[in-house]
Amino acid sequence: MYGAVQVVPDIANADVAFLFMHNEGYSTMCGHAIVALGRYCVDNKLVPYKEPETEINIQCPCGLVKAFVNCANGLTSSVRFRSVPSFTVKSDIEVSVPAYGTLKVDLAYGGAFYAFLPLNDVGLNENSPIEQIKSAASAIASVVKGQEAIVHPESADLSYLYGVIFTDDMTGPYFNLTVFADAQVDRSPCGSGSTARVALLYHKKLIGLGESVEIKNPLTNSSFKATAVEETHCGEYRAVRVEICGNANYTGTATFTAEAQDGLKEGFLIA
Numbered sequence: 001m002y003g004a005v006q007v008v009p010d011i012a013n014a015d016v017a018f019l020f021m022h023n024e025g026y027s028t029m030c031g032h033a034i035v036a037l038g039r040y041c042v043d044n045k046l047v048p049y050k051e052p053e054t055e056i057n058i059q060c061p062c063g064l065v066k067a068f069v070n071c072a073n074g075l076t077s078s079v080r081f082r083s084v085p086s087f088t089v090k091s092d093i094e095v096s097v098p099a100y101g102t103l104k105v106d107l108a109y110g111g112a113f114y115a116f117l118p119l120n121d122v123g124l125n126e127n128s129p130i131e132q133i134k135s136a137a138s139a140i141a142s143v144v145k146g147q148e149a150i151v152h153p154e155s156a157d158l159s160y161l162y163g164v165i166f167t168d169d170m171t172g173p174y175f176n177l178t179v180f181a182d183a184q185v186d187r188s189p190c191g192s193g194s195t196a197r198v199a200l201l202y203h204k205k206l207i208g209l210g211e212s213v214e215i216k217n218p219l220t221n222s223s224f225k226a227t228a229v230e231e232t233h234c235g236e237y238r239a240v241r242v243e244i245c246g247n248a249n250y251t252g253t254a255t256f257t258a259e260a261q262d263g264l265k266e267g268f269l270i271a
């Protein structure tokens with residue numbers, strides 16, 4: 001479960017702005033949420049409907065993300081988005097993880113920082129019990145956080161490791177099994193993680209500009225089409241802009257109420 005909270009934009013050209021929430025707090029980016037919010041913004045007339053595509057500039061904690069919502073016959077469908085400059089920090093970093101030995105991980109940014117490694121490297125596969133996959137991810141995340149400085153060149157707020165992404169191998173066929181925040185397992189191939197994965201593939205010269213790959217979640221089979229669209233820079237990093245295309249569906253509508261006499265109506269945090 002993931003939450004998006006609409007806030008007032010405070011950067012030029014943004015049509016709307018959202019914060020993202022998960023089981024541990026707030027995140028800097030959620031690509032899957034952008035796909036869902038693209039439809040939401042058009043369907044709820046936050047931006048004017050336009051065929052064949054409605055363009056929306058969405059301010060996210062990581063920066064401005066451009067979403068393009070497919071529109072036909074008054075209806076919205078798939079959404080593609082062009083994310084913030086994305087880059088590889090380092091590849092083949094050796095980490096010594098208790099119970100798993102010495103592993104090699106790649107570190108990349110796609111609106112959030114992720115450590116990547118093949119799932120086979122921790123002796124697991126997509127049919128392994130999910131608790132074992134989560135434990136391996138938590139152990140790796142904790143070592144990477146202690147060993148590597150995770151620094152975004154433009155913002156201290158973006159400078160932390162958000163998740164571990166297990167892959168098939170680094171050359172495909174492409175799957176992303178993402179464990180993020182407090183051991184949450186993504187049901188999608190992870191929009192920001194797919195963006196980071198393409199930055200990694202581009203850095204390793206495994207794909208070129210304009211080339212699309214399909215990235216799947218091996219547990220749910222949901223997939224995104226991911227394309228490296230433009231070279232750019234982010235601080236000292238050679239970066240790439242990545243476009244992700246996918247689908248999201250409505251599952252319900254809820255109305256929340258805050259009564260005047262509720263002493264906790266602004267929310268609460270038990271630390």
Ligand SMILES: O=C(O)[C@H]1NCC[C@@H]1O
Pocket residue numbers: 002027029030031032033178180186188189190191192193
């Ligand atoms: O699609 C994404 O980018 C997100 N899914 C869960 C973790 C990420 O924030």
